[in-house]
Amino acid sequence: MKQIAVMFSFYTLCALNLQAQTKIFNLAEVDEAPFIIKCADSLNSKECFTTGLNEYIHQNIDIMKLVDHRNLPGKAYVQFIVTEEAVVRQVNVRTRNKFLKEEALRLFADLKIEHPARKNSKNVAIQHVIPITFNTEVFKSYKDFERNGKKQ
Template sequence: MKNIFLLVLLFIGFGAFAQDDVSVKGNKVSMKETAPVWPGCEASEDTKACFNSMLMKHIKENYKYPKNENGEYIRGKATISLVVNEEGKVVVKEVTGKHPKINKEAKRMIEAIPEMVPGQLAGKPRAISYKIPLTF
């Protein structure tokens, strides 16, 4: 009777600690990481390509070129460090660039990205970091 009880507990233990998207081969443990999914890309076969195209579309539609004191458009580069958190919201960590007005506008534009399906690691929501260089 004790052996059957121990066997049942063993199977319950394995089932309780099993994780999706985790594989163990020898002494290697692999966990599958999935990227965040942009709204409207859920049914796409290549969600990464869809994410990239939707991000570029968002940038083209939402970036407003700032002007200098003479009324001329300012052009330049900015690098944006951002995180898509566990809730799928975009959080800008840092914007670096030569022109403060471009940096401010780039931050505003990235913060306007819609909430998305968060990235996952081993089937659990996870924050995913990105660094995006942009030339305006």
């Protein structure tokens, strides 16, 4: 009889634990995306999130460190979760280059989210994947930069 009571308690706790786990949405499923920076009024929250994330990466990437190690060009895919509390967690990086992986992990360790995603007026967690292309161009002269570099 004690064994049945213990098993029933165990199964009840397991069921409650499963119900307590947070559902993680993707960007397409939420009403409002997480907020990183203030965007122009013409952008919706999802476009603003993507734009803010790209701007953050471009402003904070340490290309010179990677150039010093001759690790460019390269690509990394970064998967991360933004929790209901607007905290970046579970950052996973897929790349063949350990220096690119270290730089991507450093970037996302410092990423600050102002507000979490929202669905049905409630804060929710989202999972997102972004590719990062690590690339730099070397110009032979200032004229070469003037001719080719300003197009970017």
